[in-house]
Amino acid sequence: MDPPDADALTPVLRPVRAGNGFEEALEQILRIVRLGLVSGGERLPAERELAERLGISRVTLREALKVLQDQGLLESRRGRYGGTFVLPRPAAPAVGAERELRRRVAGLDIEDVLRFREVLEVGAAGLCAAHGLTVAQADRLRAALDATHDAPLAEYRRLDTLLHLTLAELSGSATLTGQYAAVRASVNDLLNCIPLLVRNLEHSQRQHTALVGAVLDGDADGAREIAREHCGGTAALLRGFLA
Template structure:
């Protein structure tokens, strides 16, 4: 996928998600990987998918399997296929809205998601701060942070997800990124049940600033402690609204 104009190269997260699928569930896994890429904001509205040959190779599936997955997502309203010189497969300008009929999550659902998030993301922040980051990695973190700072309510959770994936990438453990992505999708499903609160967003922005600053400064303890507080704040809100 091409990087956005003026933004850091978007490679590691999409590379980690668009990785070879399991052969026994090739179609289902292909749909899942494409959906993760879409729902976590790694593909922008109106942006094209990589060429079919390249995408099939990255996913380790046949072009027939990829075409079936793309057709299914087009029928569901996520993708649009266009013919002609500038044709290809593009993310729909407007994605399907959540159905809103999902069962209300239980306290156990929230605890499971948030405790796993704490394990994954606090560790990611600590490891990222303990590494000597490349200029590209530092730029990616700063860029994703700036994106969240400037987000409106409708785009906040997508850009928030991208920042947290960038932190996972900066940890330097490639297999961590898809784990954080999967957990993040579960988190976003929970967050869809509660409203965005302006004060909580402002507080989250302050914590994001502190986390990224600590990572860039190599302060592992502060990065981990601030991430832990950030995760627990989200858990508190979810329990408050949904318990």
Template sequence: MDAEVDWQGGAIFRPVRTGNAFEETVQRILEAVKLGVFGYGDRLPPERALAARLGVSRETLREALHSLQAADCVESRRGRYGGTFVTYRLPAPDLGELARAVRDMGTELEDALTYRLVLETGAAEQAARRELTAEQRERFTRHLTDLEQAPPEEYRRLDSRFHLAIAELTGSPSLAAGVAESRMRLNDLLNAIPVLSRNIEHSAAQHRAMAEAILTGDIPTARRATEEHLEATAALLRGFLG
């Protein structure tokens, strides 16, 4: 694909607040790629807009992009249709990598799963409470459609984007950032789970239920459907680990 995607991205592209502007800028862009906000071939936002969103100078942003290009995560193209494009690809599911990631997490796994459950059920409930604009509804529906039509190799990335979109509907930058942080803690594990057709069917029904509840303002169903979905994912993860 060769497109500038919708980069609402409040969960990721919040202002850099530490003294390590270069390092944190690299971190934010990598998170956006690994969490699926941008996929392979997508064009990043223009430098001026991205620097303003991150609250860094264009010089700092260019240094970060240059470093990411050296690491084969992005590439710069010149010309009328130029810009900075993502060249990073999510790794294929790998049970060996899953086992290694679990060993690295140790006892943090259950903590991370609990943290995600609390944050994302709360986010879905809050999103259902809000009066959403027509633009927000259209964007969110598009994320759901993209996920439902995703080929297997794109499924995990678009699944992540869908969950982040719910967090952004809450209107709370802090909550959206928390959901993104929670997702990053589990990202390697979630990406390592094989894409099973039966599980995708179940997830599709759960995602649709979550989206419909949020869009209709059905707060109890939004929370219940999200909880059911996250518990199913956790059960699948534990199954492969067992």
């Protein structure tokens, strides 16, 4: 089948922000599929057009498309009539999978959770950088960062959580730390509903390193901006998979 009229995708496709190109591109393509703007069996717009509309390189676009192929949502076909096609949705999900997803997401206002998480993480990063850390505190933060770098995939989310909890605790506010622990538990429930994506984890690690560096340098504005961007990448993935 021919790709849909470009105007039909205009409300969804838009240039992504530079900091989270992969995650936001994935979110927008997932939205196209989940809204049914490209039906099962239909072809997505050509890679060149998609890349231009999203404002990303074709390499980044292909990485996003590959993730969705691995998830069984898209299929790449070669030849004269080839391209990237949306696969028809199965008549029924895997036994228990849909029920578990609904159980975890039910009753959660995802947007509220994500906004609150961003407020707390941005605030904690700014406080740590502005107030400064002792030598022992700085060593503790570096150790938490190093643990995420060396983490096996199965342990990554736990150690990622510990890094962010450490940053919250080092902010010096027990109330902030308690609130962050609570909202992070909700975020982790959501994260456990989506796949671990190596490309996203690599990007997150670069952001973690930059964030810790800004905190240790006392760059409060930089730390806040990196934290905000980092939260935005996670939010884009969760919206794409769960919205």
